[in-house]
Amino acid sequence: MRVNALRAFKAEFFRALAHPTRIGILEILAGSDRTVQQLQAALGADQPTVSQQLAVLRAKNIVAARKAGTTVHYSVRDPLVADLLAIARRIFNNQLIGSQSLLRELQRETRRR
Amino acid sequence: MRVNALRAFKAEFFRALAHPTRIGILEILAGSDRTVQQLQAALGADQPTVSQQLAVLRAKNIVAARKAGTTVHYSVRDPLVADLLAIARRIFNNQLIGSQSLLRELQRETRRR
DNA sequence: GGATAATATCTATATATTAATATATGCGAG
DNA sequence: CTCGCATATATTAATATATAGATATTATCC
Structure with missing residues (x-):
């Protein structure tokens, strides 16, 4: 029964959304792409926090990162x-x-x- | 800024979905109402597991319980x-x-x- | 190369979640 | 009233996650 593996996968996806900062990030990115700095400002969160939560979303393939020089632009994949x-x-x-x-x-x- | 309170609330909702058994329960209940026994059988999970995960979904007002004698019927609220x-x-x-x-x-x- | 800005990762500690098991509650049958 | 079934809750140990702060990486500019 790989229905269970599938459910575990789905659960992981929802767990990725189960955090106020990550919800905030996705709500903002759903409007349009943003840099980490812009996300920091919009969320009123400090840099490591934003970066860490972005890492979670990246690990789950929910957001994509595009590097432009020293800044990184994030977007929602789907x-x-x-x-x-x-x-x-x-x-x-x-x-x-x-x-x-x-x-x-x-x-x-x-x-x- | 109560945007944050709202995001915390949303995060809690998604956290309620962030478990394989709870996903399973909701997928089954989305089809039609079921008793705890039926859920147990359909999920292949033991009784306390199902009951405990139902308690989580109940606490978040995602499912409703209707008692009929000694059995309890569950349904998705929305x-x-x-x-x-x-x-x-x-x-x-x-x-x-x-x-x-x-x-x-x-x-x-x-x-x- | 050295300084600096932007972003990422790590570490430590606190807290939350899970799974397994045991126990409790409520109800209907007889 | 008491037995047994259906469901719920409590307990505990293992594991996972969050949070805050310090540190590391990378690219750019001089």
């Missing part, structure tokens, strides 16, 4: 990741009925797209 | 979860080019739906 995040957003939206403040922020985000 | 898994499947499909055996199994699964 545009479907943006769709995935969009569906996830709708699920949160349904789920958060009752948690007003988070819900408001989520709706603001949904409108923006 | 039908969008099935869509999420379907998109994830397409992402794996793109990503797995090169890993032939897993890819074959994945395509078999995609065809089935």
Whole structure:
């Protein structure tokens, strides 16, 4: 039964998304490619943190790195990741009925797209 | 900035999916509701394992439990979860080019739906 | 070559997750 | 009421992950 191997693989993929910084990175990259510096600024995170979380996403082949001189540009490998995040957003939206403040922020985000 | 709180929340959601058994449970429940016993049989997992992973999904409000006498029927709360898994499947499909055996199994699964 | 900027990796410690096993709870049958 | 089945929870040891900080690598400029 390699259904199990497949499920382990899927679980690994979702685990790669299971971190606030990595979610942030993907949300930003879903819009357009960015350098590490830009990600640092947009996330308000320090350099090693961003770089380390990028390494996780790279290891899972979710993002790609393109080197240009001393800076590195990152992009999402599969545009479907943006769709995935969009569906996830709708699920949160349904789920958060009752948690007003988070819900408001989520709706603001949904409108923006 | 409660964008961060929101991202933490999203990360938690994905963490709930980040386990082979839980993926299995959701794939099965996406088809139709099942009792714990049915899940045990379908997954080939023992009772405490299934129950424990169901508890995780319950805690995140991803599944709902309905008690009928001594047995408990589980269902997925939001039908969008099935869509999420379907998109994830397409992402794996793109990503797995090169890993032939897993890819074959994945395509078999995609065809089935 | 040396200095500097951008990015990556490592290390140590704290914390979380898992798997296996044991035990507890609730309910229906008789 | 008590027995047995279905499910849930607790416990513990092993493993994995996160976080913060220090350090290493790489390319560019002089």
